[in-house]
Amino acid sequence: MxxxxxxxxxxxxxxxxxxxxxxxxxxRGAGTDIELWQDFAPTPGNGRAVPFYPPPGGTLLRLFVLPPPDPGLSEAGRAEIAEAFFAGNGIEHCRVDVTRHPLMHRTPTRDCVVLLQGRAQLLLDTGPPVELEPLDCVVQGATNHAWVNLGPGPAVFVALMAHPSETDATA
Known part of the structure; x- marks a missing residue:
């Protein structure tokens, strides 16, 4: 699609x-994001013109789509897909604790994420999953999390990611 x-x-x-x-x-082809805007020069690496998250002091606006869940996929298959995704984007270091879900990750960014279409969950380290409906907004900063599509169709998100500069890191 x-x-x-x-x-x-x-x-x-x-x-x-x-x-x-x-x-x-x-x-946007299947399995790719649309980089809507960034305030830094793109640098090629790991097959991406734009990195998974912006550099210090940078901001990135991205549209991303989670495909519908595949009920026939085993837990091992999900873990394999997640490992390939993080390795393919050069962000293995973002996988700090995947015990709750193989797509759990933490980036050093402050994010504002809006679900535009579909049904999804936000998973955190503790507590029940947070069920999201279209136009729900999640604001988070450098927390371990995962986005899970509840189906039946794709879940479409827009994310604004801001990476604090070195001097702004404690603000």
């Missing part, structure tokens, strides 16, 4: 008035 998102660039003309500078279509 290919998803197309239109991105519009707005700026100021020489007189200081707002105007449309341009637009482009961004396509």
């Amino acid at each position: 290919v998803t197309t998102v239109r991105r519009f660039h707005v700026g100021l003309d020489p007189a200081g008035r707002s105007h449309l500078v341009g637009q482009e279509s961004l396509e």
